[in-house]
Amino acid sequence: GAGVSQSPRYKVAKRGQDVALRCDPISGHVSLFWYQQALGQGPEFLTYFQNEAQLDKSGLPSDRFFAERPEGSVSTLKIQRTQQEDSAVYLCASSLALTLGSPLHFGNGTRLTVT
């Protein structure tokens, strides 16, 4: 596709359930980022991949959050035993180059609601 694709667009989970959010970056993009955006706030960094290597996971809020990008393209963000505070929009972004200032291309996000 032409842009970053995320699925599902909306996800409702009962507290304690596991969820998996998918990100399809732009073909050929090396860098992939996950961000969490709480209601009325700016996006906050979760994790970063360069190809299949997860180089930074300093933003993951707990060990319930896990991300992977096994073949260096599609990425999945998994949240185990969801809690109400996990409710947010999860944004994925990709970038072609590794150089400073390379523009990020964002998907439409997945809105997760934990009830």
Add this chain to the structure above:
Amino acid sequence: AQTVTQSQPEMSVQEAETVTLSCTYDTSESNYYLFWYKQPPSRQMILVIRQEAYKQQNATENRFSVNFQKAAKSFSLKISDSQLGDTAMYFCAFVDGGATNKLIFGTGTLLAVQP
């Protein structure tokens, strides 16, 4: 720690008029990039304009321009001839390199363009 501050939670402007959104940031790095992103209700982050810290000339993209004051660590966005389609959340963001090139976002300004 790097921070980005947007002190205006909401702004309103009449169609065809000019509006300025404020942003300040804090960093000890000498080279970095600053961005303004727009987020309409569709949730997709759209790059509006980008400025490299080494460039003294203010960036311009059609109706959008910035006032970059490096010494004051200020990076405001001016929107001229405001249009109804400019209604959105606007986020100021910053990247200073390091291993991940991750963006740090402000809390956003909700801009409403009134007919």
